Each structure stands twice: as structure tokens, then as C-alpha cells.
Amino acid sequence: DAKTTQPPSMDCAEGRAANLPCNHSTISGNEYVYWYRQIHSQGPQYIIHGLKNNETNEMASLIITEDRKSSTLILPHATLRDTAVYYCIVRVSNSGGYQKVTFGTGTKLQVIP
Amino acid sequence: DVKVTQSSRYLVKRTGEKVFLECVQDMDHENMFWYRQDPGLGLRLIYFSYDVKMKEKGDIPEGYSVSREKKERFSLILESASTNQTSMYLCASQGAGIYEQYFGPGTRLTVT
16 A cells, blocks of 8 residues: 655634645555545544546545646635645455555644634 | 435444344345444445345455445444454445446444
8 A cells, every 4th residue: 555644733714725735755656645624522524535647536636746746736715624634545446346445644724713 | 316324323232242233225236335434544345235146345354344235235244343343334235337436424333
């Protein structure tokens, strides 16, 4: 499994963009980058995923470097409800087609009023 | 909306007791997972199942077993609970060919 490295914590002012970095220097060519977040006392929630192209959905944007060794999750206009732990994950896929996902310790994002 | 439910939000058990944690999903997903979450350690995979009666060990299976008799239900069993199994337990499900896992609300288990 490719390992990921994230800063343990970050602050962001409300209304500003939150940029959460992730390093995955040992990622393999067929491995995807996923992001989840976990709001206090809830289960993790899927945000976005990508392989090599940048991706955007209604929640966030994902920027993956050309060498795929790192990525950045962007919350364009952070709100207080975005305060959570954000996990960057590299997907492992085996021949059975099911997916074992290994979560690290994530980045605790604090959005400040 | 996918719904993953867990039998209890909070549970207190004594050392040596047999403990069952139940998880049910309503989206006919093939894959189901059990994680535990501890401060500073993130989420760690205990077991997962990719079909009825099929299971595979995750990263920390010791002291746990699982059962999947029906597609929608995945049970985690602590044969003889110990204090180091005090933790938050999270269940997740995932459909074949679907990228995201859907998580339940978690069960906070305390073993005294």
C-alpha cells in the first residue's frame, strides 16, 4: 500500500479557501487518491477522488501533481461546518475487485470565524 | 441515500464478556468493513467482507472475529472482551465498482 503523509492540523479563516496537502510519494500508477472527512462524533464521509487529472465536485476540488506524488484538497469557501478531520487515502485494489482502504491520522482542519 | 446503521451508539461491557456489534446496510452493497478508531492512531481496518460468508483479515484482526450470513448484515464479535478493546468501532459498506465507502455513525465501546 502507498502511504500518505498529512500535516496533523491546520487553521483556515471562514470564507477563505482551505488548502489541505497530502504527500503520497510511493503511489503506484493504478492507485487513486481519495479524500474523506470526519466531523466530530460522526462516521467518515467521502469527498472526492482522482487518478491523475484534477477533479471538482460540489464539495471540493482535488489537484494532483503531474508526478502524482502529492495532491491538494481545496475547499473553496470554508465554513464553520467544514471543521473536521480530513483523510487522504490511496486506494488499494486487489484482483477480487473489492477495495481495502487504509486510513491514516488525517489533518484536523479548524475553521475560524 | 445509502444508510448504514449500527446497533448501538454506546456500549459498556465487562472484561471477558462476549460482545456482538451489528451493522446493517440498505443498498445491497457487496463489500462491508469494520474499523476501530483510537486517538492518534486514525482508523484501522479490523476485517472486511466481499460477499456473504466471505471475509478477510484487515490490519488488526487479533481478538476479533466476524460473521456475514446475509448480504446486508456484518457482525463484529469480541469473543472475550478486554480493556484494550475499548474504542470507537465504525462499520462501512461499499458497492462493487463504486468508489466511496459509506460509514455508519459508530459504536463507542467501553470495556471495564
